[in-house]
Amino acid sequence: MAERVASVTAHTITLPRETPYLGALRPGEEVNARGYIVRKGNRTVYPTVDRSVVLRIETTGGAVGWGETYGIVAPGTVLALVEDLLGPFVVGRDPLDAAVIHDDLYDLMRVRGYTGGFYLDALAAIDIALWDLAGKLAGLPLVKLLGGQRRERIPAYVSGLPERTRAARADLAAHWQKRGFSSFKFAAPVADDGLAREMATLRERLGEEARIACDMHWAHTAEEAIRLIRAMEPHDLWFAEAPVHTEDVAGLARVAAQVSTTIAAGEEWRTVFDLVPRVERRACGIVQPEMGHTGVTEFMRIGGYAEAHHLKVIPHATIGIGLFLAASLHASAALAAVDCHEFQHSIFEPNRRLLTGDMDCADGFYTLPTGPGLGVEPSSEALDLLRS
Secondary structure (H helix, E strand, O other): OOOOEEEEEEEEEEEEOOOOOOOOOOOOOOOOOOOEEEEOOOOEEEEOEEEEEEEEEEEOOOOEEEEEEEOOOOHHHHHHHHHHHHHHHHOOOOOOOHHHHHHHHHHHOHHHOOOOHHHHHHHHHHHHHHHHHHHHHHOOEHHHHOOOOOOOEEEEEEEOOOOOOHHHHHHHHHHHHHOOOOEEEEEHHHOOOOHHHHHHHHHHHHOOOOEEEEEOOOOEOHHHHHHHHHHHHHHOEEEEEOOEOOOOHHHHHHHHHHOOOEEEEOOOOOOHHHHHHHHHOOOOOEEOOEHHHHHHHHHHHHHHHHHHOOOEEOOEOOOOOOHHHHHHHHHHHHOOOEOOEEEOHHHHHHHHHHEEOOOEEEOOEEEOOOOOEOOOEEOHHHHHHOEO
């Protein structure tokens, strides 16, 4: 008899950080009673710790699949959605039906408008775990289930330069350049001397051949973004990410039409339906799906739609223990349109102890983990940290 899903459980992992994400606190930024800060540069809330939601699915035959999604803020929301709503609808299903189960769960709340946010994050974790199970049951790496492996290595760009001063941020970028990386992205909210000066300093330090992008963190009107991007363009800006509020599709299209730099967007999207109106408006040239939001099923749909419309795919990679990063690498190796992949060095390096497996990022390239499914699992230390 074919195996069925026997249980679905979700847990949080919380890890202390010496320095909050995006670097030390700026003037006016304070930690509240729940351990959150609001960055003045983009008015966005962040925790002072690393935190992730890890999901475990076990089958009637004892096989275990692992998934992961965002736990950055209010992780209890995802836990409740899995325990009270989504998990019971997965129990009893065939773990090989990952995409079918994804669509069935998506349909449950469509009428109520839950087509994104925490609901889709919880669904992403389930989807990743089911794909992991499918690979393990088939005895194949996930990439082989997604159409085949197009590349052995995936180019990586260094994301974030969490130092206090512009000179120190340039030093950090140069450090990674010496380690074999040639592509970089800086965060606009902590470029205290202005974006054009930040860009000029990095260009001078890294040389003409380096690719340098700017993450603008959804903080501007279209007019502001156009002015800022044009000021960076003399220094050969690689791409400008998230220049306007995510709701402002028309503004994004206006920016894309009035600058010569390629516009990148998409880390906050959950489904291919988020990409469709941007494609219709020709609002971006680079698509940045985030596996922790999309899961494998929608990640592949976004990648396929982007390819069909001649867009590049440069996946986003955020805070986590590495489970959804492994899934992102497998999916990226299967997609023809993938050009590069984000490398969160301040998270990947210290957190790699939390996984077993041989996933790595060195000399400017990711290498996929080997083995069936994701090729990685939580380490004994990570299992000790799980909290339901």
